[in-house]
Amino acid sequence: MTTTLNQPVAPATDSVQRVLSPQIGDHSLRQTLSNALIITRREMRDSFRDWRIMGPILILTLVFPALAQGATGIFIRFFEGAGATPLVDNFLPLLPMIVGFFPVSISLVIALETFVGEKERRSIEPLLSTPLTNTELYVGKTLAAMLPPLLASYVGIAIYLGGLVFGAQQWRPETELVLQILALTTAQALVMVTGAVVVSSQTTSTRAANLLASFIIIPVSLLVMLESFIMVTNNRYVLWYIIAGLVVVDIMLFVTGARIFNREELLGRQMDEINLGWAWRLFRQSFGGGAHNVIGWYRLSVFPAIRRLRGSIVVMILCMVLIFVGGFMIAQLRPDLQIPAAAASRQNVLQNLPNYIQQLGSSLGSVLNVVSQNVRVLLAATILATFSFGVMGIVLPIASFGILGFLLGQPIWSSLGLGTYLAAVVLHSLLEAPAAILAGAAALRLGSSFTRSHKDETVGQAWLAALADCAKIGIGVVIPLLIVAGIIEVYVTPILVKAALGG
Amino acid sequence: MIETEGLTKMFGDFRAVDNITLKVDAGSVFAVLGPNGAGKTTTVRMLTSILKPTSGWATVAGYDVVTQAAQVRASVGVLTEQHGLYERMRALEYLEFFGRVYAIAPAETRRRALDLMERFGLSDALNKRLGEYSKGMKQKLALVRAMLHDPLVLLLDEPTSAMDPQSAKLVRDAISELKRDKRTVILTTHNLNEAQTIADCIAVVRRGQIIAKGTFAELLQRFVGDPIMHLQLTKPLNGVASDLAGMVEVIEQGSDWLSYRTADPRVTNPAVIRRLTEHGAEVITLSQVQQSLEAIYLQIVAEDEAQHMQLREKATR
Numbered sequence: 001m002t003t004t005l006n007q008p009v010a011p012a013t014d015s016v017q018r019v020l021s022p023q024i025g026d027h028s029l030r031q032t033l034s035n036a037l038i039i040t041r042r043e044m045r046d047s048f049r050d051w052r053i054m055g056p057i058l059i060l061t062l063v064f065p066a067l068a069q070g071a072t073g074i075f076i077r078f079f080e081g082a083g084a085t086p087l088v089d090n091f092l093p094l095l096p097m098i099v100g101f102f103p104v105s106i107s108l109v110i111a112l113e114t115f116v117g118e119k120e121r122r123s124i125e126p127l128l129s130t131p132l133t134n135t136e137l138y139v140g141k142t143l144a145a146m147l148p149p150l151l152a153s154y155v156g157i158a159i160y161l162g163g164l165v166f167g168a169q170q171w172r173p174e175t176e177l178v179l180q181i182l183a184l185t186t187a188q189a190l191v192m193v194t195g196a197v198v199v200s201s202q203t204t205s206t207r208a209a210n211l212l213a214s215f216i217i218i219p220v221s222l223l224v225m226l227e228s229f230i231m232v233t234n235n236r237y238v239l240w241y242i243i244a245g246l247v248v249v250d251i252m253l254f255v256t257g258a259r260i261f262n263r264e265e266l267l268g269r270q271m272d273e274i275n276l277g278w279a280w281r282l283f284r285q286s287f288g289g290g291a292h293n294v295i296g297w298y299r300l301s302v303f304p305a306i307r308r309l310r311g312s313i314v315v316m317i318l319c320m321v322l323i324f325v326g327g328f329m330i331a332q333l334r335p336d337l338q339i340p341a342a343a344a345s346r347q348n349v350l351q352n353l354p355n356y357i358q359q360l361g362s363s364l365g366s367v368l369n370v371v372s373q374n375v376r377v378l379l380a381a382t383i384l385a386t387f388s389f390g391v392m393g394i395v396l397p398i399a400s401f402g403i404l405g406f407l408l409g410q411p412i413w414s415s416l417g418l419g420t421y422l423a424a425v426v427l428h429s430l431l432e433a434p435a436a437i438l439a440g441a442a443a444l445r446l447g448s449s450f451t452r453s454h455k456d457e458t459v460g461q462a463w464l465a466a467l468a469d470c471a472k473i474g475i476g477v478v479i480p481l482l483i484v485a486g487i488i489e490v491y492v493t494p495i496l497v498k499a500a501l502g503g
Numbered sequence: 504m505i506e507t508e509g510l511t512k513m514f515g516d517f518r519a520v521d522n523i524t525l526k527v528d529a530g531s532v533f534a535v536l537g538p539n540g541a542g543k544t545t546t547v548r549m550l551t552s553i554l555k556p557t558s559g560w561a562t563v564a565g566y567d568v569v570t571q572a573a574q575v576r577a578s579v580g581v582l583t584e585q586h587g588l589y590e591r592m593r594a595l596e597y598l599e600f601f602g603r604v605y606a607i608a609p610a611e612t613r614r615r616a617l618d619l620m621e622r623f624g625l626s627d628a629l630n631k632r633l634g635e636y637s638k639g640m641k642q643k644l645a646l647v648r649a650m651l652h653d654p655l656v657l658l659l660d661e662p663t664s665a666m667d668p669q670s671a672k673l674v675r676d677a678i679s680e681l682k683r684d685k686r687t688v689i690l691t692t693h694n695l696n697e698a699q700t701i702a703d704c705i706a707v708v709r710r711g712q713i714i715a716k717g718t719f720a721e722l723l724q725r726f727v728g729d730p731i732m733h734l735q736l737t738k739p740l741n742g743v744a745s746d747l748a749g750m751v752e753v754i755e756q757g758s759d760w761l762s763y764r765t766a767d768p769r770v771t772n773p774a775v776i777r778r779l780t781e782h783g784a785e786v787i788t789l790s791q792v793q794q795s796l797e798a799i800y801l802q803i804v805a806e807d808e809a810q811h812m813q814l815r816e817k818a819t820r
Binding site: 035038042045046049050121122123124125126127128129130131132133263264267 | 587588
């Protein structure tokens, strides 16, 4: 080993420091991408050297398509044997998508490991000490996690399709189908990677990141099942809508991931610990808001929580209007779905109204049934919102407004009169709609708390505060509104409908 | 080169760094001493623009750590407590990666990498995978990485902790050369001897605060006091000590030796020897007791602890 003592280290000749390189602090898109690719190249090289990553990728890329070929033959023989030969054409497009999905699932592992793994190995700090920006680090690592599995996925799909085209089946897929499969695979890979990078940058151990990965893999697996069902039932046009939806989710996750990723979070967190006492204290503090009586609670805790929901409330109202109009349009555009005029004559409805009222029952029990049904739906929306970045917090509460729009679009009102519709719907909806909007908005905020940046609090603290908001708005506003709406629906609405029908 | 004013960092309710104000000039080595969890690493991370200060401000190489983070990071070389190498990479490949990150021309990166690798005795391991490096080699390579872009400021966290004595000396020599080249070095260390040898200024940090700061001589004067002299005689003192008590502050004495403290040895020592000669005592040696930074550090910590306990007692009452 050569050791040269007392030899001064030669200073850099291009004065990298005295006058900083113009690339330092250049935030143009080109420079950002160029810097991100430095990270991507290094990480990809590392991935290609890791047999734990390359082994499964190679197996899933090379062996799985061959197995899928065998499975295809078995299925074709099964369908033909069962006399269901036409189903073969519906079934064949399914496997290229599955073949492509398996290698892509590896991207989840790489992405989960990407920040938190480096943190565990203590190699993240030298990287964070460089002039690279947060965006460059985020983009570079996202690309590095996505590209190797995605390339493997394309190769797997090509091998499988090659086998079908040139093998015994001689099956030539339509160009549109191939494009759909490639787009779905890419969009799903991006969803998993961006979601996993968000998880990875917010946790402190690979173990915690892997546990949280279920929030990604379960929805994506369910989506693949849905896509499979759509393919088998030969409704492939729907896949374009799914692709469009995935692109929106990709953009949303990518942007929020880039926003919430920061050096401070990565190094500031030392450990993930489940501290129920702390969580309960934080929840209770946020729920009570320091109030000493009910009026104070509304003033200090409930109303400020509603004010915090302004943005979410606007989103809910927009979605509600859209789905109402959508329901109305469907009723107009699909005569096959319209209620037959004979079944909805004024006389017929008047005849059936007593039965309906009897079924509903004008008692407190009926009110309880109506209220509990509404509460169950809103509770389910809140729970599901947590697992869907808030999306289900919108979908479930507004679904009934689509039905209301659909009903309004029916031609039957020309004979029943629009007054009947208004009598049946408007009065209790005046209370139910705000309740649904508030509950949905709170659920949306709860679910999206994972993807928002929080200035002075951790994601856990923000989530607990959003949960407390859900609870106080639910108990303080939503349930009371639903109770009054239930009373009106049971005791007042039938009378109004009867009066509107002239009965 | 480095300046901070009231630099504070809070993690929730915990005050990790509390109101740190310091100024480190170009071409000087500033050592930060303190127990684990004292706030040394958090301070370094704020000076590298990784963590944002909760309050106060800091400039490094003339750049603000909050508003000019990229420029700060480009001007600073950091050796982290853990070497943090990519173990599947080869040394040269690793340095070339960081060269690209720091926007250095490839040929220049290679030249600097080879130069520094040779300087730290790593030339033979250029193409070895970093996973195969020994702990000391990894530490040296991490230092090479920190110096690769020829930064004006180096923040070195325990630079010699995993090294054998020869390698540690190489690193200390390198730090001295950096100082000669007008680079500024902040050194956090538990190795007090190292700090005493190479630092121009030493700060002791506890509970996020600088509790003492100054040159070694200043700290010595402030916390240990006047120099202590040790006197060895040929035969027992026989009451000589009481005679000297009016001239110097006798600290300790044995049958044929004594230690005394004096503010001005140049005046006091000849007078002491004269008095001893008058009493017929023969002096074998008269020497100044060497104080180590360790003694100063322990004294500083003990004083701070006592002060802290007093404050806690007051608060409890």
